[in-house]
Amino acid sequence: xxxxxxxxxxxxxxxxxxxxxxxxxxxxxxxxxxxxxxxxxxxxxxxxxxxxxxxxxxxxxxxxxxxxxxxxxxxxxxxxxxxxxxxxxxxxxxxxxxxxxxxxxxxxxxxxxxxxxxxxxxxxxxxxxxxxxxxxxxxxxxxxxxxxxxxxxxxxxxxxxxxxxxxxxxxxxxxxxxxxxxxxxxxxxxxxxxxxxxxxxxxxxxxxxxxxxxxxxxxxxxxxxxxxxxxxxxxxx
Amino acid sequence: xxxxxxxxxxxxxxxxxxxxxxxxxxxxxxxxxxxxxxxxxxxxxxxxxxxxxxxxxxxxxxxxxxxxxxxxxxxxxxxxxxxxxxxxxxxxxxxxxxxxxxxxxxxxxxxxxxxxxxxxxxxxxxxxxxxxxxxxxxxxxxxxxxxxxxxxxxxxxxxxxxxxxxxxxxxxxxxxxxxxxxxxxxxxxxxxxxxxxxxxxxxxxxxxxxxxxxxxxxxxxxxxxxxxxxxxxxxxxxxxxxxxxxxxxxxxxxxxxxxxxxxxxxxxxxxxxxxxxxx
Numbered sequence: 095x096x097x098x099x100x101x102x103x104x105x106x107x108x109x110x111x112x113x114x115x116x117x118x119x120x121x122x123x124x125x126x127x128x129x130x131x132x133x134x135x136x137x138x139x140x141x142x143x144x145x146x147x148x149x150x151x152x153x154x155x156x157x158x159x160x161x162x163x164x165x166x167x168x169x170x171x172x173x174x175x176x177x178x179x180x181x182x183x184x185x186x187x188x189x190x191x192x193x194x195x196x197x198x199x200x201x202x203x204x205x206x207x208x209x210x211x212x213x214x215x216x217x218x219x220x221x222x223x224x225x226x227x228x229x230x231x232x233x234x235x236x237x238x239x240x241x242x243x244x245x246x247x248x249x250x251x252x253x254x255x256x257x258x259x260x261x262x263x264x265x266x267x268x269x270x271x272x273x274x275x276x277x278x279x280x281x282x283x284x285x286x287x288x289x290x291x292x293x294x295x296x297x298x299x300x301x302x303x304x305x306x307x308x309x310x311x312x313x314x315x316x317x318x319x320x321x322x323x324x325x326x327x328x329x330x331x
Numbered sequence: 332x333x334x335x336x337x338x339x340x341x342x343x344x345x346x347x348x349x350x351x352x353x354x355x356x357x358x359x360x361x362x363x364x365x366x367x368x369x370x371x372x373x374x375x376x377x378x379x380x381x382x383x384x385x386x387x388x389x390x391x392x393x394x395x396x397x398x399x400x401x402x403x404x405x406x407x408x409x410x411x412x413x414x415x416x417x418x419x420x421x422x423x424x425x426x427x428x429x430x431x432x433x434x435x436x437x438x439x440x441x442x443x444x445x446x447x448x449x450x451x452x453x454x455x456x457x458x459x460x461x462x463x464x465x466x467x468x469x470x471x472x473x474x475x476x477x478x479x480x481x482x483x484x485x486x487x488x489x490x491x492x493x494x495x496x497x498x499x500x501x502x503x504x505x506x507x508x509x510x511x512x513x514x515x516x517x518x519x520x521x522x523x524x525x526x527x528x529x530x531x532x533x534x535x536x537x538x539x540x541x542x543x544x545x546x547x548x549x550x551x552x553x554x555x556x557x558x559x560x561x562x563x564x565x566x567x568x569x570x571x572x573x574x575x576x577x578x579x580x581x582x583x584x585x586x587x588x589x590x591x592x593x594x595x596x597x598x599x600x601x602x603x604x605x606x607x608x609x610x
Contacts, residue, residue: 144506163508169500174367178499181555188496192507198489224554244507 096157097122097248097280098143103152105138111150112138118299118307122158122247125274125281127291130301136284137170139301140250143282158247163192166241166249166279170256171233176226182236183221186212189243207243215239215269231262238269242279249273251283255290263287267294292319338579346473347465351571353480354532355541355589358525359567360487362546363559364498364518373411373519375539376430377526380407382535383433384527385458390444397475401527407433408523412515460534460586465575468531476531479524486521494518495556532571533586544593545570551597551604558610566596 096119103116112135120126128136141147143154145162156162166189189211190204200208212218215235220228225236234254241249254270255263271294273279285291291298291310298313300306306318313319338344365371384403388396411426437458441451468476487494496504497514505511522542529538549562574589581588 141502144502146502146505163506165506167503167506169502172500174369175499178367179363179550179554179556179559180495180499184495184556185499188492188499188503189507191493191496191504191509194492199492222555227554240503250506 096120097124097160098282099155099157100143101153101155103139103142103154104150105135105142105147106150107138113301113305116152116301116305120280120282120297122280123274123278124297125271125295126283126297126299127295128282128284128299128301129286129288129291134302136301137252140252140282140284144250160247164245164247166243166245168234168237168241168249168251168254170252171237178225180225181222182212182217182225182228183208185225185236186217186239186243189240192244204243208239211239211242214242229262230258231266234258234266235269242273246277246279248280248282251281253284253286255285255287263290270294288319335576335580343466343468344579346468348572348575350468350473350476350480351465351532351575351589352568353477354525354528355567355571356564357480357483357487358529358538358542359545359563360484360560361494361518361522361525362542362544362563362567363550363556364494365522366543366546366550367498368518370518370522371539371543372426373408374522374526374542376411376426377404377408377523378530378535378538379430380404380433381523381526381530381538382458383437385530385535386437386441389454390440395469395472395475397472397527397531400530401524404523404527405520408519409516412519458530458534459536460584465532465585472531476528479528483521483524483528486517490514490517491560499556533589537586537590540590540593541567544590544597548593548597548600551600552608552610554609562610566600567593570596 098120100116100118104111104114105116106112112133116139128139130136138147142149144165144167187200187205187208190200190207193204194200209218212221215238217232217235217239220232220236225233228236238254249270251270255266258266267290270281270283274281283291283295292314295310297308298306298310298319300313300318304318306313306316339348365374381400381404384400385396387403388399391399393399407429411429438455441454493509493514496509497511497518501511525542526538529541533541545563545567546559548566549559553559553562570592571589574592575585577583577592578585578588
């Protein structure tokens with residue numbers, strides 16, 4: 095069975111539909127990029143998959159023994175976080191909150207897990223630094239390490255490279271790619287960067303007036319991708 | 332100075348100091364969360380509700396006014412949190428309505444009560460600015476204050492990591508299965524308890540300062556959440572003790588002296604951070 099199976103999903107706010115009749119599935123080890131225009135419902139879709147929001151209709155089923163709270167999530171940064179007094183260690187540690195359950199304090203194993211994930215992300219040297227003093231790329235790696243503490247199976251990333259400079263963006267993409275290829279972590283990523291999406295992903299979900307879901311090879315030859323690639327290319331140039 | 336040591340040997344002053352330390356400790360703990368979660372408005376609104384509730388209690392001639400003020404303020408905390416999160420009704424407008432309404436109703440009742448005291452303005456002034464109420468606590472009120480303060484500290488320690496998680500990133504916490512709404516509710520209820528406690532110390536108009544300024548001061552200097560929390564607790568307790576001492580020596584109102592000390596500490600911390608001090 096697929097890791098995630100989405101059937102006839104309709105999304106929206108206050109009964110107002112943004113997306114309807116969405117069908118797709120994600121297998122373990124996939125790297126799925128969700129692309130589409132602003133306001134097409136990408137973030138809403140991700141929030142619904144995280145059960146932060148109810149679907150208007152349809153269903154999202156988790157398979158392969160994946161529990162809804164075993165998903166690592168990298169949200170877009172909020173204004174509050176940019177001025178938050180907390181060390182890198184404190185923030186990465188909070189990724190273990192699902193493992194912790196009702197226990198009030200973190201265990202030795204959890205602290206070890208935090209260290210491992212910080213080393214993986216190369217942020218161990220900043221452990222005692224304040225989050226708000228880090229660069230944008232370093233902050234994203236902190237949040238990625240936190241997400242990894244929550245999961246070994248599936249990461250949901252909401253525009254992980256927005257606001258980063260090209261060099262840091264490339265590093266971030268490589269980091270995510272290595273998590274996918276070497277660690278076998280399934281990736282679902284919202285992206286505005288269609289060129290990178292086509293380059294790194296195995297599957298594409300294009301949402302908007304027209305919906306496309308399929309392997310990236312099929313996507314690049316589809317008419318919907320051409321139109322989108324042209325428009326995006328013009329905007330980014 | 333002789334004056335001070337004489338006062339400090341009096342049992343009611345000792346009681347006042349113990350209660351003040353406990354209240355100052357509690358009120359500082361959730362300050363950081365309040366500031367960062369943009370819940371300051373709830374704290375401010377609730378302090379007015381607490382005033383209204385105290386007025387009702389005094390009209391009903393309850394011996395322990397906190398016993399009525401506590402459940403009423405907690406109830407309003409729950410209601411305010413609901414309306415604050417509801418984007419359809421203007422959340423902050425609802426808070427303003429409830430809080431100012433409670434203030435008006437409280438003053439109205441105090442004036443029109445059949446049991447009203449000869450000096451309503453003095454009563455109102457005492458409720459709003461604290462004046463000497465911390466010195467005149469009865470023994471059962473002292474026990475109630477101590478019990479509630481200890482409960483607040485224990486709850487804070489037990490839920491410290493969850494409170495951090497919900498404050499830093501509510502969406503992530505929810506995605507990880509943490510019941511963020513439940514913790515928001517817990518935070519609101521604890522704030523309500525702290526506000527009713529703090530009314531005894533600084534009066535309802537000055538409560539926000541007691542809760543928020545130690546956190547703001549600590550946030551200038553410390554870079555970790557733990558550091559900020561511990562620092563604001565230390566600053567808050569120090570200011571409370573200092574404020575009471577000064578008020579005895581200089582014969583100033585207790586509440587405003589404590590808040591003035593908090594403000595002074597904030598200016599010092601701000602100056603230090605501008606000078607590049609980071610801990």
